[in-house]
Amino acid sequence: MRIVASALVLSIPILTAAEAARGETLTVTLSHHQVRITSTYTGAELAVFGVIGRDGATAPRSGDYDLVVTARGPRANTVLREKRPFGPVWLNDAQVKFYDLPVTMAVLSSRPLDEIADVDLRRRYAVGLDTTRASNIAPPGAAVREEEFREALIRLKTQSNLYVQDERGVSFIAENVFRATVPLPATAPPGAYEVEAALFRGGVRLAVTQTSFEVTKTGLEQFLAREARERGLLYGAAASALALVFGWLATVVFRRD
Amino acid sequence: MEFYLPIAEMPVHVGLVLAMSAAVGFISGMFGIGGGFLMTPLLIFIGIPPAVAVASVAPQIAAASTTGVLAHWRRRALDLRLGLVLLAGGVVGTLLGVLFFNAMRRVGRLEPIITLSYAALLGTIGGFMLVESVRAVLRARNGAVVDPRRRPRPRWFGLPFRMRFPQSKVHMSVIPPLAVAAAVGFVGAVLGIGGGFLVVPALIYLFRIPTAVVVGTSLFQILFTAIAATLFHAATNHSVDLILAMLLMFGGVFGAQFGAQAGKSLKGDSFRLLLALILLATAARFVLDMVVEPREPFSIMLSEVLP
Structure with missing residues (x-):
């Protein structure tokens, strides 16, 4: 794995954060915005740096900030099939198609997700692998087992390192400056990746911001x-x-x- | 050393792929079979997407069989005329197989039945060959020399459209070899395999072709099938990975070269014994795949990346 974390901390545009009028603001930047696939490519890591900005009226309460950084890869339609025994042989039976599902996903947070926000809030903001949203069409009969298929999907994706959840993945390097490392497995497909950072405190989402990077063959x-x-x-x-x-x-x- | 595959979109260990393809190429050159039925599952096992594995093995088989064909041609162990007859039958069978495959997909659920009957066929042929060749080996040890070609000429040699195959030292109707090649082409297209390992026992037992000529002639037919498969996969699914194919070719041709040389010193009965074991092992793999309870019942089948 190649770590390309240049000294970008210095160049974080703190100015834009300071311009915000009220409450907390969030600014993030990536170590690079393009990952080039060459013949010796075996995956990469991207560093995410962020700054929490406060206006004068906000009391400094830095210790209790929580951060969730989510990186989502290109989207794909994915079919999940399940084998069942038919007499002596095992055959694929039920299948569920997940539409518009990120091929890769990394959820990095500063604390366990359940301590950051309750599940309803996390569902609303799609925070965490278990809240993965995908419309799907299941054949009759399999519909009732939708949750089982969803869990199997995330389990398989996690086993092949395409989905990652790290509850210690975001760390503070200063009172209001944080960093995270987004892992990019070698099997991650080329395409557009979006990175979303969300700031929480006391179970409430205070700010959210997005950036993106691209993986291209060269x-x-x-x-x-x-x-x-x-x-x-x-x-x-x-x-x-x-x-x-x-x-x-x-x-x-x-x-x- | 790792190398990134542009179509499979993942890196592979160069040494691992070379070793696997050399081993399969050796078996291919020795027995006159394509080896796709061994190579493809190995590639899928190391994580190559199935579509890419199937498509990229085709050029490797073409390269390995080119080596084999040239090696046998130089030793005059290739019946060009018989090879062309087999090729003609194979083309017709493959076309029918593709049509049947598409019809079958609309109906569904037929695939396991075909796979099981195919495994049964492999098991039967393999079992028969095993018994026959073990007996032959034992008899040879007792001093008696028995050639399966010495047995009385089968009746179907006398069907119309008779042709002389001087290289194979037989004179027979072209209908049986055409029919066998068509049947193998049909099965091959339905199951996505070349079927060389069905052609070889058919040539030995049904048509009494000398073992040395069987290997070269079978490889000749496989060469054309493999090139057709390469073009077909490249034009329709765009899933031939040239980098992977080159790694496979590199290992495959060297393996095939040594396999062809090793096969030269192999006696007819031990040749049939080893081939019988390969057929039985393949049948066992097909059956185990379906009968053993999978550790993970779920699988991700298809992932179309959206623009």
Whole structure:
């Protein structure tokens, strides 16, 4: 894993935070806004830095701030299937389709989520993996087990490191300055990622702000992916030609007679 | 060392993929089978998306069978005429198989039935070959030399449209090999496998082709099937990962080269014994896959990334 946490703390735009009129404001910035996929890419980490701003009227109560940083990857339609026994064989039976679901998600917080806000509030603001919202269409019969499918989905996603929840993932480096590290697994797809930071105190959300970054293939990886998509037949012909050349070369190299 | 695969969208260990493909290539070159039925599950096991695994194995099979075909061609262990007959039958069978597959998908639930009957077929052929070849090995140890080709000529050799296959030293009707190739092509298209490991026993037992010629001829047919599969996958699902395919080719061709050389010193009966074990192991894998209770009943099937 590559940690690219440059000394960006100094350049956090504190000015914009100070301009806000009342109550707390939140400003965040990322260590970088583009992650480039090269041939040696094995995932990355992005540092999130943030500043909590207060106007003069707000009493300084920094110790009890809670922060939740949520990074969501590109969205996809995802089908979850369940195997059931039919006589001696196990076959896929029920399936539920989750629409518009983030492929990756990282929920980082300064404290356990349940201590930050109650579940109703967390549901309303989609804070935490367990509040993942996705419209889904279940076949009749499976509908009643929606919760079970949702749990299975999050379990599978967590097992493959695509979903992460870290209740110690946000740390304060000064009274009102915090940082978090968003992990990006190697299997995270290219696309647009959004990062949302929410400030809580005493179970109430005080402020929220968003930023984003992009994961893109570069160089050879970008070229191959584009050719495969746009000129499929030519790409296939090139792969076939390469196969013939490889096969022929091997006989030349190993020729004994 | 890790390498990022642009289509699979994940990194893989270069050494691991090379070792796996060399091992499968060895078996492929030795027995005249494509090896996709071994390679694809291995790739899925290390996390490659199934669609990418299936599509990227096709060029590897093409490369490994090119090596095998050239090696056998040089030793004159390839019946070009028989290979072309098999190819013609295979094309027709594959087309019918694709049509059937699409119709089947609309009905649903037929897939497990086909997989089970396929496993039963593999198990039966493998079991028969095992018994036959163990007997042959035992008899050979007792000094008796028995060639399965010595048994009386089957009656179907006498069907119309007879053709002489000098390389294989048989004179028979082209109808049976066409039918067998079509059947294998059909099954292969339905199950998404090449079916080379069904062609090989058919050539040995049904058509009495010498083992040496069987391997080269089977690889010849597989070469064309694999190129067609590569073009088809690249044009329709765009899921051929060229970087993965190159790693697989690299390991595969070297493995196949050594496999072809190892196969040369293998006697006919031990060849059939080893192939029987491969068929039985494959059948067992298909059955276990369906019968054993899965540790995780849920699976994520498909994930279409939205723009």
